[in-house]
Amino acid sequence: MTSHVYHPREIEQQAQDYWDEEQSFKMSESSEGEKFYCLSMFPYPSGRLHMGHVRNYTIGDVISRYQRMQGKNVLQPMGWDAFGMPAENAAMKNNVPPARWTRENIDYMRTQLKQLGFAYDWQRELATCDPDYYRWEQWLFIQLYKKDLVYKKTAAVNWCPNDMTVLANEQVIDGCCWRCDTAVERKEIPQWFMKITAYADELLTELDNLPDWPEKVRTMQRNWIGRSKGIEVVFGIEGQDTGLKVFTTRPDTLMGVSYVAVAPEHALATEVARDNADIAAFIKECEHAGTSEASIEALEKRGLDLGLKAIHPISGEQVPVYVANFVLIGYGEGAVMAVPAHDQRDWEFAQKYQIPIRVVITPEGYDGDVDALVSDAAHVDKGVLVNSAEFTGLNFRQAFDAIAAYLEKNDRGRVRVNYRLRDWGVSRQRYWGAPIPMINCPDCGVVPVPEDQLPVVLPEEVVIDGEGSPIKKMPAFYQTTCPECGHDAQRETDTFDTFMESSWYYARYASYDQGESMLDQRADYWLPVDQYVGGIEHAILHLLYARFFHKLMRDAGLITSNEPFSRLLTQGMVLKDGSKMSKSRGNTVDPQELVGKYGADTVRLFTMFAAPPEQSLEWNGNAVEGASRFLKRFWKLVTDNDHLDLLAAWKGPGNVPAVDWQNADADCRKWRHEVHCLLQQSNRDFAKYQFNTVVSAGMKLLNLLYDVASARHSGTVGNTYDALLAEGIDILIRMLAPIVPHICHALWGLGGVGGALLDANWPQADPQALLRDNIEIVVQVNGKLRGKINIAAGAEQQQIEDAALGDDNVQRFIKGRQVRKIIVVPNKLVNIVVS
RNA sequence: GCCGGGGUGGCGGAACUGGUAGACGCGCCGGAUUCAAAAUCCGGUUCUGGCAACAGAGUGCGAGUUCGAUUCUCGCUCCCGGCACCA
Numbered sequence A: 001m002t003s004h005v006y007h008p009r010e011i012e013q014q015a016q017d018y019w020d021e022e023q024s025f026k027m028s029e030s031s032e033g034e035k036f037y038c039l040s041m042f043p044y045p046s047g048r049l050h051m052g053h054v055r056n057y058t059i060g061d062v063i064s065r066y067q068r069m070q071g072k073n074v075l076q077p078m079g080w081d082a083f084g085m086p087a088e089n090a091a092m093k094n095n096v097p098p099a100r101w102t103r104e105n106i107d108y109m110r111t112q113l114k115q116l117g118f119a120y121d122w123q124r125e126l127a128t129c130d131p132d133y134y135r136w137e138q139w140l141f142i143q144l145y146k147k148d149l150v151y152k153k154t155a156a157v158n159w160c161p162n163d164m165t166v167l168a169n170e171q172v173i174d175g176c177c178w179r180c181d182t183a184v185e186r187k188e189i190p191q192w193f194m195k196i197t198a199y200a201d202e203l204l205t206e207l208d209n210l211p212d213w214p215e216k217v218r219t220m221q222r223n224w225i226g227r228s229k230g231i232e233v234v235f236g237i238e239g240q241d242t243g244l245k246v247f248t249t250r251p252d253t254l255m256g257v258s259y260v261a262v263a264p265e266h267a268l269a270t271e272v273a274r275d276n277a278d279i280a281a282f283i284k285e286c287e288h289a290g291t292s293e294a295s296i297e298a299l300e301k302r303g304l305d306l307g308l309k310a311i312h313p314i315s316g317e318q319v320p321v322y323v324a325n326f327v328l329i330g331y332g333e334g335a336v337m338a339v340p341a342h343d344q345r346d347w348e349f350a351q352k353y354q355i356p357i358r359v360v361i362t363p364e365g366y367d368g369d370v371d372a373l374v375s376d377a378a379h380v381d382k383g384v385l386v387n388s389a390e391f392t393g394l395n396f397r398q399a400f401d402a403i404a405a406y407l408e409k410n411d412r413g414r415v416r417v418n419y420r421l422r423d424w425g426v427s428r429q430r431y432w433g434a435p436i437p438m439i440n441c442p443d444c445g446v447v448p449v450p451e452d453q454l455p456v457v458l459p460e461e462v463v464i465d466g467e468g469s470p471i472k473k474m475p476a477f478y479q480t481t482c483p484e485c486g487h488d489a490q491r492e493t494d495t496f497d498t499f500m501e502s503s504w505y506y507a508r509y510a511s512y513d514q515g516e517s518m519l520d521q522r523a524d525y526w527l528p529v530d531q532y533v534g535g536i537e538h539a540i541l542h543l544l545y546a547r548f549f550h551k552l553m554r555d556a557g558l559i560t561s562n563e564p565f566s567r568l569l570t571q572g573m574v575l576k577d578g579s580k581m582s583k584s585r586g587n588t589v590d591p592q593e594l595v596g597k598y599g600a601d602t603v604r605l606f607t608m609f610a611a612p613p614e615q616s617l618e619w620n621g622n623a624v625e626g627a628s629r630f631l632k633r634f635w636k637l638v639t640d641n642d643h644l645d646l647l648a649a650w651k652g653p654g655n656v657p658a659v660d661w662q663n664a665d666a667d668c669r670k671w672r673h674e675v676h677c678l679l680q681q682s683n684r685d686f687a688k689y690q691f692n693t694v695v696s697a698g699m700k701l702l703n704l705l706y707d708v709a710s711a712r713h714s715g716t717v718g719n720t721y722d723a724l725l726a727e728g729i730d731i732l733i734r735m736l737a738p739i740v741p742h743i744c745h746a747l748w749g750l751g752g753v754g755g756a757l758l759d760a761n762w763p764q765a766d767p768q769a770l771l772r773d774n775i776e777i778v779v780q781v782n783g784k785l786r787g788k789i790n791i792a793a794g795a796e797q798q799q800i801e802d803a804a805l806g807d808d809n810v811q812r813f814i815k816g817r818q819v820r821k822i823i824v825v826p827n828k829l830v831n832i833v834v835s
Numbered sequence B: 001g002c003c004g005g006g007g008u009g010g011c012g013g014a015a016c017u018g019g020u021a022g023a024c025g026c027g028c029c030g031g032a033u034u035c036a037a038a039a040u041c042c043g044g045u046u047c048u049g050g051c052a053a054c055a056g057a058g059u060g061c062g063a064g065u066u067c068g069a070u071u072c073u074c075g076c077u078c079c080c081g082g083c084a085c086c087a
Helices: A008-022 A051-069 A085-094 A098-115 A131-146 A196-209 A215-225 A251-256 A267-273 A277-287 A293-297 A344-353 A370-374 A396-409 A505-511 A521-526 A541-555 A591-598 A600-609 A621-639 A643-651 A666-687 A691-713 A720-736 A741-750 A797-806 A808-814
Strands: A035-040 A073-075 A150-160 A165-167 A185-194 A228-237 A244-248 A259-262 A303-311 A318-324 A335-338 A413-418 A438-441 A445-448 A479-481 A488-491 A531-535 A568-571 A574-576 A774-781 A784-792 A819-825 A829-834
Touching (some): A008 A600, A008 A741, A035 A521, A051 A531, A051 A568, A051 A574, A098 A591, A131 A505, A196 A541, A244 A251, A244 A259, A244 A335, A251 A396, A259 A303, A267 A303, A267 A318, A277 A318, A303 A344, A318 A344, A396 A413, A505 A541, A591 A600, A600 A621, A600 A741, A621 A643, A621 A691, A621 A720, A621 A741, A666 A691, A666 A720, A691 A720, A774 A808, A784 A797, A784 A808, A797 A819, A797 A829
Parallel strands (some): A035 A073, A259 A318, A774 A829
Antiparallel strands (some): A150 A165, A228 A303, A303 A318, A438 A445, A438 A488, A479 A488, A774 A784
């Protein structure tokens, strides 16, 4: 005898044991069926799963299970983004090595993932801190070094002079160190860079070949890459031989330049600062903003006249040179020409420092006072050149070409494409990361570690003291011999940015056990990832770096596809009380407690129901109760009375349902119509991955089946009700299987249905059941709802109009007025326009 | 500051290609059951007026296009994400 009470713990354990024993999710390459690679962004092993993880992984799991029921060969792997700063912080706090802390977290979080019933192929699990993983990243880096795609140069870091350590941007709070509150300094040190700019054009144009990425992500990436065509202009500097290069996209405004400005780190500024205390102090002050662009750009725009004179490349006129805190050293040439009349920021700066504002662009046909154009703000629109010597009268296009030609002829500039995108700095002065496989030899310079000496293994038994990376003080690690000359040499002690590991893990899952190479031919079977799921916060950096890596691996001959992720779903944040759930805010909800109290299916159901995947999800404890209530009702309906027998009779092995629906009574036909409408809607929403309305359809279907069941038990109805109830239950179980797999697995088994639910066919609506004899049509008068009419499905336009005009309430609103127009929207609405 | 996204009842959200605003769920109110409570079941629930039928208002604010706008256009406002060393 079956229990009518839902016991999630028992049935979830049984379902998970079944999947384990059957190795249901262990996948291999197969020529049968289309492959479908579904991937969720792997977690940083911070200790415990949070609701954001649960949401991310439930979405991925629902998609995986759904695609599998569509007959595809679905791979869904999982792993750990195991390197990173939090492990070092935890190490300091708890006096435990980062490696141990990380591995313990992984073990705990793996258990949590298993409890949630995610359909992962665990044999492919990887952790990026494993030398068998990062050795291939080191290997690729060396190949890229040989191809001149990586290089070393100096770049700024945040430096805490008290702790004698480099700080991440996150660790700089209001220009000060987060631990000791000392004012942070900017420090230039040599670092490794990867030439992502060499791929800027492809990264940009290939975005057009990603139609299944959200448009917003593609737009953000386009803007981030920031391709612009402009002119590199050289201003002379009075009394100096070398000129000052600036880049502008508005050469048409060149004759309106009234000053130029350089970044605080620019060589010109540094030089002047040497014997000018004010300038030096200003530059020093700018350093306290740290290195992040947000903090620099949010500053009040300030500057100082360097006392130098720049020589205009066309007029020969002298204009002042400022050092300004809003000029970014990393963009363009680290220097800008300023045209206050036609750029808002320059305009504000000029107002503040009483610099002349010279109008050189006016709207076409403008004959008013030119200065009036810029009295309140800059005039930034393109137009016609004025006061521009020989260029006067030209439009933007003409001026661009003419000025470019003039500058090129006089060797004062050239047309150039500029990118906002900068090369990727991958050096980190931290311990818990993959060692950069390079050796510094006093004689030979930089020498890569020979391939047969890889991996360069990170020592794991270390003490973290907060003053720099322990391997920098560990001769056993850094002392080595030069592979070229054999003399004493030192290893690089910086480690890779952890974005390196997360840029190629998706590919390694395909070749997870390959010990001889980074990837093998299996990667080309599984790649590209068909569906990638992760947080919108990764829209730019991670996704751009992974795209870049994919192209690097392609050009290294490892794979043949051009892009890593065919389709992308960016899930929204999990919020509580309006802000992101986070430890620091203290507003977290522990999914573990919820799973313990309600079971995994309830947590999965709530997560899918509360909001569509792409939107932020507001946490609501009461709504979890609602999800649990639904599952109890679902269990009860299916196990109640003789319902399991009905399901067995309908669906059991060898049974072929043959029902004469045409001769069922009107209520039965109406109900069946609704069942199939709900199924149709659910299928449409499933295909769109809009799971909240799928759940809603499931809830409606359950409510409806309760009505059917009670009509059936009243005893006065025909046996088509038995069939309808069984059909409805069958549909509901299969429809909800991807979302709440445990309860569906259990009910499917109890119903004596042969075969695993995992591989059951997806239910399809019966076209016959979707047809209706009568249709309700809404009647509006002047766009306002005034009545509803019921009319035969194939009614003529005239019949519909007559019926609409004949409605009593409609009559009240058209009486004594003239009907000017009647708009009929087939099967939906009539709008009577009266005057 | 720059780039991107969002704003609908008391709450989460729904509304297919511009066509009934508020599906589904939560909460709340009323009822059944119970000695009582929990659980469960039934009914109601945008606001205002009305016993009701119904009417008026209503999708952040202000304009516009349209027979008709949550949906399209423009301006504003508030909130969220990213800004290259958090992951």
